[in-house]
Amino acid sequence: MRKLLLLILFLFCIPAFAQMNLTLTQGIAGAMPIVIDKFTNDDPNVTNVINNDLNYSGRFKSVSSNGDATLKGTVTTTWSGYKINFQLFGKNNEQLLNQTMTVSKNQIRQAGHHISDLVFQTLTGIRGIFSTRIAYVLVHNGRYSLDVADYDGYNPKPILNSPQPIMSPAWSKDGRHIAYVSFENGSPEIFMSNVANGSRTLLSHFPGVNGAPAFSPNNNRLALVLSKSGVANIYLMNLASKSLQQITSGNAINTEPSFSPDGQSILFTSDRGGSPQIYRKVLPNGSTERVSYNGTYNARASFSPDGNQIVMLHVGDNTNGYGIGLQDLQTGAYLTLDNSGNDQSPSFSPNGQMVIFAKKSGGDRQLAIVSTDGRIKLALPSDVGKVQEPVWSPFLN
Amino acid sequence: MLKKLLAVSAVAAMLAGCSTTGSGAGAPVDDGTAGIQTSGVGNYGDGDSGLTNPNAMVPGADQRYFFDFNQSVVHSSDLPSIKVQAHYLISHPSAKAELQGNTDRVGSREYNLALGQRRADAVKQTLLLDGASKNQLSTISYGSEKPISDEDAQNRRVDMKYGSH
Numbered sequence: 001m002r003k004l005l006l007l008i009l010f011l012f013c014i015p016a017f018a019q020m021n022l023t024l025t026q027g028i029a030g031a032m033p034i035v036i037d038k039f040t041n042d043d044p045n046v047t048n049v050i051n052n053d054l055n056y057s058g059r060f061k062s063v064s065s066n067g068d069a070t071l072k073g074t075v076t077t078t079w080s081g082y083k084i085n086f087q088l089f090g091k092n093n094e095q096l097l098n099q100t101m102t103v104s105k106n107q108i109r110q111a112g113h114h115i116s117d118l119v120f121q122t123l124t125g126i127r128g129i130f131s132t133r134i135a136y137v138l139v140h141n142g143r144y145s146l147d148v149a150d151y152d153g154y155n156p157k158p159i160l161n162s163p164q165p166i167m168s169p170a171w172s173k174d175g176r177h178i179a180y181v182s183f184e185n186g187s188p189e190i191f192m193s194n195v196a197n198g199s200r201t202l203l204s205h206f207p208g209v210n211g212a213p214a215f216s217p218n219n220n221r222l223a224l225v226l227s228k229s230g231v232a233n234i235y236l237m238n239l240a241s242k243s244l245q246q247i248t249s250g251n252a253i254n255t256e257p258s259f260s261p262d263g264q265s266i267l268f269t270s271d272r273g274g275s276p277q278i279y280r281k282v283l284p285n286g287s288t289e290r291v292s293y294n295g296t297y298n299a300r301a302s303f304s305p306d307g308n309q310i311v312m313l314h315v316g317d318n319t320n321g322y323g324i325g326l327q328d329l330q331t332g333a334y335l336t337l338d339n340s341g342n343d344q345s346p347s348f349s350p351n352g353q354m355v356i357f358a359k360k361s362g363g364d365r366q367l368a369i370v371s372t373d374g375r376i377k378l379a380l381p382s383d384v385g386k387v388q389e390p391v392w393s394p395f396l397n
Numbered sequence: 398m399l400k401k402l403l404a405v406s407a408v409a410a411m412l413a414g415c416s417t418t419g420s421g422a423g424a425p426v427d428d429g430t431a432g433i434q435t436s437g438v439g440n441y442g443d444g445d446s447g448l449t450n451p452n453a454m455v456p457g458a459d460q461r462y463f464f465d466f467n468q469s470v471v472h473s474s475d476l477p478s479i480k481v482q483a484h485y486l487i488s489h490p491s492a493k494a495e496l497q498g499n500t501d502r503v504g505s506r507e508y509n510l511a512l513g514q515r516r517a518d519a520v521k522q523t524l525l526l527d528g529a530s531k532n533q534l535s536t537i538s539y540g541s542e543k544p545i546s547d548e549d550a551q552n553r554r555v556d557m558k559y560g561s562h
Contacts, residue, residue, distance in 0.1 A: 165542035167506055181510075187537050188510060209514045209538055212507040225511065227538075231518075232511035253511040269508055275467065276508050297467075299505035313505050322503055342503060389506065 018138050018382040020153030020367065022056055026377035031061040032068050032123065039073035039086070044105075046075065046084060049112025050119070053130045056152065057120060058376030069096070069123055073115075081105045086115050088122060096122050109154060129349045133393040134356060135159075135169045135178055136367065140385030146180055148195060151349075151392070153367075153380050159193050160200075169389060172215045175396045179203065179213035179222060190224055203237065212256050216263050223247075223257035223266060234268055247281060248288075258302040267291065267310060269299040278312055292327065294334045295319075300345060304352045309372070311337070311346040311355050324357050326372055337370045338377075347391045348372075356380075356390045453478035456485035457492065460557040462520055463550065466501070469515040471523050479520065482557065483527030490530070496520050497556040498538040501549035506541055513538030520555045 034054060038047045050071065054060040070093075073086035081104040088097035097118055103111040113130035120128035129151055138145040138158075144166040149156040160166060164183035171178055179192045190204040190213050204210040208227035212234075215222055222237045226244075234248040234257045248254035252272035259266055265282045272279075278292035278301040292298035297315035304310070307329075314325030314336065321341030327334050337346075342360035349356070349369075354376075356369050365388045367380035380387075452458035453475075460482060462475045471479070486492055498513030517536035524534060544552045 165539070167510070167540075167542065183539075183542065188540075208536065209510055211510050225507065227511065227514045227518075231515055253508065253515065255511045256505065256507045269505065271467070271508075276505070297504065299508045344504075344506065 018140065018147070018156055018384050018387060020149065020156070020380050020382045020387070022052070022152040022369075022378055022380050024056055024058060024376070025379050026375070027058050027061070028375045031059055033063040033066065034060045034119075034123075035065060035067035035070040036062050037070065037072045039075050039084070041077075042073070042075045043077070044075065044082060044108040046082075046108050046112045046115070047073070049109050050116050052152070053113060053116035053128075054119065056378060057128075057130075058371060058378075059120075059124060069119075071115075071119060078102065081107065082111070084111055084115070088119055109150065113150070126353060127351045127395070129351050129354065129392075129395075131397055132350055132395060133175075134367075134390050135171065135393070136358075136390040137166050137169065137388050138382070138385050139365075139388065146178070146193075148178070148393075153382075159195060159198055160191075167389065168212055169391050170213045170215060171391055171393050172219045173217050173394055174219060175394045177215075177219075179215065181211050181213070190222075192222075203239075203242075214257050214259060216259050217261060218263060223259065225255045225257070234266070247283070256300050260303050261305060261307045267301045267303060269301065278310065291329070293332075294327070295325070297322070298325070302346070302348060304348050304372070305350055306352055309352075311348060311372075313344060313346065324355065324370070326355070326374075335374055337372070337374050338368065345389045345391075349392050350395045354392075356392050358388045358390060450475075450478065454481050456481050457489070457559060459559060462555045462557070464516050464553040464555070466549075466553065467512070469512060469519045471519050476523070479523045480527050483524045483529045486524065486529040486533050490533075492559060493533050493535070494524075494557050494559045496534060496536045497558065498536065498540075499543060499545075499552055499554050499556070500541045501552045502541045502544050503549065504541075510538050510540030510542075513540045516553075516555050520557065 036051050051062055055062055068091050070089045076083040083102050085100040090096050116130040117128035132151045133148055134151055135148045138147050144162050145158045146160040146166050146169055147156045147158050162184045167181040169178050169180040176195060177192050178195055181188045182191050188210050190210045191200050192203050193200040204224055206226050206228040209225060209232050212225040213222050220239060222239055224235055224237055225232050226235050231251055231253055233246060233254050236245045236247055252270050254268055254270045256269040257266045265280050267278055267280050269276050270279050276297050276299045277290060278298045279288055280291050281288045295314050295316045299313045301310045301312035310327050312325050314323050319339050322343050323339035324337040324343050324346045326337050337355060340359040344358045346355050346357040354369050354371055358365050359368050365386040366382055367387050367390050369378040450461050496517040498517030500509035500512050517538055521534050521536055546552055
């Protein structure tokens with residue numbers, strides 16, 4: 001009965017969409033000049049998608065001549081869509097890529113992103129993120145929407161729309177599911193939605209806090225936070241059996257678990273030392289060590305895809321409020337990536353080159369992207385509402 | 398007919414802020430805080446001029462207790478009010494109250510969710526020490542999701558709401 005009522009409720013409430021437009025706000029001096037010739041017969045304008053991708057990356061600058069590389073292509077209209085041939089040439093006109101792909105009419109942006117990925121990987125040796133997606137929470141007209149969009153903000157689609165807060169989206173490592181916290185039944189509960197078809201499962205609804213879901217690398221387990229036996233502590237849930245194992249204890253807050261890429265350790269936020277700081281628990285031997293020593297407040301940490309760095313929400317001794325910090329786990333070196341004073345929710349791109357986060361901009365919360373060397377900056381403003389809690393998908397292909 | 402009735406109830410629920418959709422594992426959400434996203438200003442405490450609590454010593458009246466930044470220690474200045482509310486609960490065994498923990502809007506949302514819970518639990522513990530019984534009290538944390546003010550200090554609060562929770 002309640003479910004039916006909720007369903008009807010959802011039908012009556014119009015889903016919120018945000019149109020977001022990525023813009024490069026700070027590029028680097030050494031960006032590689034690349035000539036991107038408009039593809040022949042390019043009515044669907046796939047060239048524009050590629051041009052934007054490569055410029056957004058900050059590592060390339062499109063020029064009309066004298067580039068270090070040249071991309072050319074031809075679009076042929078077929079009965080079902082398009083055939084796209086593209087060729088990439090190096091500085092001495094040597095051919096680096098020559099491929100043909102067939103796509104349907106509504107796959108033009110995907111085709112462009114795919115070509116951008118190949119060009120980016122060929123010229124930099126690093127896998128491109130142009131075919132990845134982001135999830136985030138849009139707050140608009142008093143409603144909350146958990147949306148999934150392409151990395152550049154295109155094709156936003158809601159997977160949940162609710163009159164009550166939605167928090168903490170987390171991608172499964174295969175990109176098929178998103179776990180999140182929803183207050184739709186009054187208190188914070190953890191759900192998991194199938195991204196493709198929207199079907200969902202209620203995973204956790206104990207009394208008190210149910211929060212901070214994070215998938216293990218093999219997607220067998222979910223780390224989560226429960227306050228059912230007092231203060232918030234971290235548990236591991238076996239997703240098949242739903243059995244729980246408590247992995248932190250004590251009277252301090254322990255929250256925001258995040259698995260290392262090898263699944264052997266977990267980063268988390270704890271105020272056991274007075275202020276929130278980042279700790280790491282090694283699962284096989286149970287040992288715990290403090291990881292963050294720089295600053296008065298460090299939270300929401302996660303590992304880079306190679307496990308060598310962590311990104312976190314950071315308040316320094318001399319910084320202006322909440323910023324985004326990057327720490328090298330080997331050397332301990334620390335770098336401030338952004339310091340708007342009201343930053344939140346940093347999340348690595350799956351190639352480890354960029355970090356997406358939410359920042360306060362002109363009174364509203366918007367998304368921004370920064371490279372892990374701090375030199376490339378992008379803004380992803382929304383035309384409506386507040387956009388918060390971005391999380392970057394894993395590689396999806 | 399049933400469908401029509403449901404649709405009407407759904408619209409009514411929407412107009413009411415789509416707030417009371419169920420009880421779940423925790424306590425039902427309170428009507429008074431559910432509508433705040435549209436305006437950013439709650440309909441509770443409209444008369445508040447500062448961090449004071451005009452009904453502090455009124456037994457059985459809803460309360461708001463403030464906290465320091467990142468802290469979940471009950472202010473000693475709130476202890477007399479909590480004692481009054483505990484005595485009200487002792488003398489009204491069927492009375493119930495929900496303690497709703499909240500934080501300011503900055504920092505980590507999940508840390509704030511845990512902090513709001515710890516604040517609600519701190520008020521609950523104080524009420525229990527003053528003699529209220531466990532089955533009269535429930536807690537919930539909204540973390541930083543339900544701010545009532547642009548002033549961070551106003552948002553670091555536990556709302557004590559009487560009702561049939």
